[in-house]
Amino acid sequence: MPLTKTVVITGGNAGIGFETALALAKMDYHVCLLSRNEQKAQQAVETLKEKSGNENVRYVLADLSSKVQIEAAAKIISEQFDHLDALVNNAGIWLSERTLNEEGVEVQFAVNHIAPFLLTHLLFPLLLKSEDARIVNVNSDTHFRGKIDFNDLTLSKGYNGIKSYAHSKLANCLFTYELDRKLKEKGIQNITVNALQPGLVKTDIGFKHTFSIHALVWKIRREFGVSPEEGAKTSVYLATAPEMKDISGLYWDKCESKPSSKNSYIIEDAQKMWAISKEMCGIEDYFGMRGER
């Protein structure tokens, strides 16, 4: 009998992540949401079960700006699952004000880049156990505006919310391509990694940690956006479509690949970002890749 398909979706309690979770629950995946808020997570799980008729929906709690909480969540997931067919690194944040986490890392960088980097590492042994595992990184075309300043990764000079968001999403894009190169180098054929842009989507992202002026701009701007269900389509496609099985290392928009920014293809930057992220996460031997299951 084939194994039940399993997926972990970060930020699956709201917006694009919730709709991604619903689509996969309807496809009979065993769905695990990674959420920072217990009440929201419980509510989302109930709604997902009700709407999909799938009882295999659960959640794990973690604030993705915290390395310790990511590690604890990954441990729980590793105890609950024996393999993982998809990891959708969806959670994302937009902050008007420069904020540092307990390790002194700027929070947009921590949530939008370091969290997917670390969680992917920690769940890698589970992904290796799948015949066809997909890592899906929810990015943004805003990364086109990103430029990495390796001398000031905490953005201490002239902080600007959008600049920081773009910077974090560019780092996530560099991570996607570097991971793809490493998977290919190591001959790991059962795991793919892709990044995507969901488009402008009518969610609450711009209301959560923003100054009232930014919230007002988002209120107007998001009216031009598509529904979260529409915005989730590319994530669902990359995580589940049979034709995506061996396709890796690309950037996607409306279920079609397209080039990402020029800066995202700078291999030197990707390698440097990888080394710095590894150090920030305190990972000695990233993935311990041995090319075997």
Ligand SMILES: NC(=O)c1ccc[n+]([C@@H]2O[C@H](COP(=O)([O-])OP(=O)(O)OC[C@H]3O[C@@H](n4cnc5c(N)ncnc54)[C@H](OP(=O)(O)O)[C@@H]3O)[C@@H](O)[C@H]2O)c1
């Ligand atoms: N909306 C757009 O137009 C748009 C465009 C391009 C890219 N994106 C990307 O799409 C992804 C989903 O965003 P969305 O628009 O669906 O936003 P959203 O409705 O705000 O959903 C974001 C999800 O991430 C979670 N999250 C945020 N910070 C977290 C943290 N520190 N720890 C754990 N979970 C955290 C949120 O939890 P809470 O519910 O507790 O806040 C929520 O579940 C993000 O990566 C975003 O950058 C969105």
